[in-house]
Amino acid sequence: MQPLKAPDVHLTLCLTHDCNLRCRYCYAGPKRDAAMSEDTARAAFELALDRVGQRLHLVFFGGEPLLRWDTLRSFTALGRGLCAPKGVELSPTVTTNGTLLTPQRCEWLAEERFLVAVSYDGIAAAHDANRRDASGASTHARVVDGLRCALAAGLRVRAILVLDPSNLQWVGESIDEVRDLGVRDFVVNPNWSADWSAPAVRESLTEAYAALAARHLASYRCGDPLWISALDAKISAHVKGGILASEHCDLGCRDLVVAPSGNLFPCDRMIGDDRSDRFVIGHVSAGVDARKLAEWVAGMRTLPAECLTCSIRSRCRNRCACANFAMTRLPSEPSSALCLHEQLAIRAADDVAEALFAEGNEAFLRRHYPGAVR
Amino acid sequence: MASRLTPLLDYPARSYPKARGTMVGRILVAASMTATSLGGCGPAVDPKTVDAAVDQGDLDGTVDQVSSEASTLDQAVQDAPIDHAVADPEAGR
Numbered sequence: 502m503q504p505l506k507a508p509d510v511h512l513t514l515c516l517t518h519d520c521n522l523r524c525r526y527c528y529a530g531p532k533r534d535a536a537m538s539e540d541t542a543r544a545a546f547e548l549a550l551d552r553v554g555q556r557l558h559l560v561f562f563g564g565e566p567l568l569r570w571d572t573l574r575s576f577t578a579l580g581r582g583l584c585a586p587k588g589v590e591l592s593p594t595v596t597t598n599g600t601l602l603t604p605q606r607c608e609w610l611a612e613e614r615f616l617v618a619v620s621y622d623g624i625a626a627a628h629d630a631n632r633r634d635a636s637g638a639s640t641h642a643r644v645v646d647g648l649r650c651a652l653a654a655g656l657r658v659r660a661i662l663v664l665d666p667s668n669l670q671w672v673g674e675s676i677d678e679v680r681d682l683g684v685r686d687f688v689v690n691p692n693w694s695a696d697w698s699a700p701a702v703r704e705s706l707t708e709a710y711a712a713l714a715a716r717h718l719a720s721y722r723c724g725d726p727l728w729i730s731a732l733d734a735k736i737s738a739h740v741k742g743g744i745l746a747s748e749h750c751d752l753g754c755r756d757l758v759v760a761p762s763g764n765l766f767p768c769d770r771m772i773g774d775d776r777s778d779r780f781v782i783g784h785v786s787a788g789v790d791a792r793k794l795a796e797w798v799a800g801m802r803t804l805p806a807e808c809l810t811c812s813i814r815s816r817c818r819n820r821c822a823c824a825n826f827a828m829t830r831l832p833s834e835p836s837s838a839l840c841l842h843e844q845l846a847i848r849a850a851d852d853v854a855e856a857l858f859a860e861g862n863e864a865f866l867r868r869h870y871p872g873a874v875r
Numbered sequence: 876m877a878s879r880l881t882p883l884l885d886y887p888a889r890s891y892p893k894a895r896g897t898m899v900g901r902i903l904v905a906a907s908m909t910a911t912s913l914g915g916c917g918p919a920v921d922p923k924t925v926d927a928a929v930d931q932g933d934l935d936g937t938v939d940q941v942s943s944e945a946s947t948l949d950q951a952v953q954d955a956p957i958d959h960a961v962a963d964p965e966a967g968r
Binding site: 810814844857 | 879880881882883884885886889890891892893894
């Protein structure tokens with residue numbers, strides 16, 4: 502099956518299975534020194550270029566991709582060399598734990614116009630609760646140093662915060678810490694594999710979303726708005742009338758996720774240690790296996806009956822195969838934890854949006870109603 | 876972990892407007908794409924999520940995916956109590 506060309510395609514290259522951290526919630530499988538070859542990368546680029554019309558979003562992933570710094574540099578050059586003759590723009594991103602960012606590396610990443618997404622769970626107590634290095638040592642200070650380097654180089658920086666029962670109490674302070682460094686963009690995602698069922702945890706989670714909402718609201722009111730994925734995405738979905746079909750899980754229909762071995766996966770979460778072919782949907786040498794892809798797509802067509810009666814289903818991430826898989830081991834089966842997170846996020850987002858709309862907050866209107874602001 | 880979903884059957888309508896269908900809606904929808912596209916991929920970041928930052932201000936072809944049904948901006952926009960949130964197809968050009 503030859504896919505139609507899409508304007509934008511994401512190509513995620515998992516450069517290595519190795520990592521210098523041992524995060525408690527990591528889903529990437531055992532760490533080992535298996536890295537992607539140039540032949541594999543070249544085949545991946547060629548496969549992606551068969552699908553993309555305008556812009557290729559290249560995402561370096563791992564493991565920790567900065568452990569393969571020279572590879573990252575050479576693959577970036579390789580990608581640019583392959584994209585340019587086809588008139589395709591290359592837009593690179595690296596998702597990193599931030600501990601290996603240096604001024605020199607940040608300078609190069611800035612020259613190459615990278616977006617740097619840094620995993621940062623918050624103040625030291627929050628961050629080190631789950632994100633320690635291979636020797637068990639704290640990584641908080643190193644990540645903060647990395648963030649400072651990136652910001653000083655003028656890089657576009659995004660902080661990725663993982664909500665976990667162990668760090669909920671510090672969410673507000675954590676946002677404050679990196680906001681004060683200069684970060685404005687935050688991806689906030691739950692650790693889907695955690696146990697969210699205890700009443701005390703659910704209460705803490707409710708308070709954490711309230712803390713997020715308070716920071717969000719305050720930032721708009723002072724004219725320096727934060728972008729917090731968990732809230733802005735819900736507001737955006739409301740404005741649009743729901744999450745668009747094109748925004749649901751892609752599963753490999755258009756985007757490509759490539760393991761160091763060259764195996765293709767529906768999502769980076771599915772790579773794991775790449776020792777089983779359970780989730781493999783193809784290989785860069787042969788492309789996507791249409792039959793396997795069709796099985797995944799077919800499996801995502803149905804939702805539980807409960808979801809069909811829910812009044813916020815159009816804004817819910819119940820179709821996220823990887824989140825569902827992490828919780829229920831079934832890509833099409835959302836869990837009660839996702840249900841809880843989505844309801845809290847939507848309520849918090851709506852509270853913020855209602856207040857800001859009523860106030861006529863200009864920053865809010867420019868972001869969410871840009872065509873209607875004079 | 877077993878699935879025990881608790882659907883919200885009567886979530887109240889919220890008092891900030893939607894925008895769909897018309898040219899204004901198409902502009903708003905396309906622009907709002909820049910702040911969404913969340914895959915929800917657990918602790919890691921979904922490529923589309925990262926992409927949201929890259930795409931700020933970029934319509935990204937999404938206008939073509941918007942329904943062309945003949946609807947208007949929600950009445951809430953028409954009744955917006957502020958003078959700079961208006962249904963003006965030319966606004967923002």
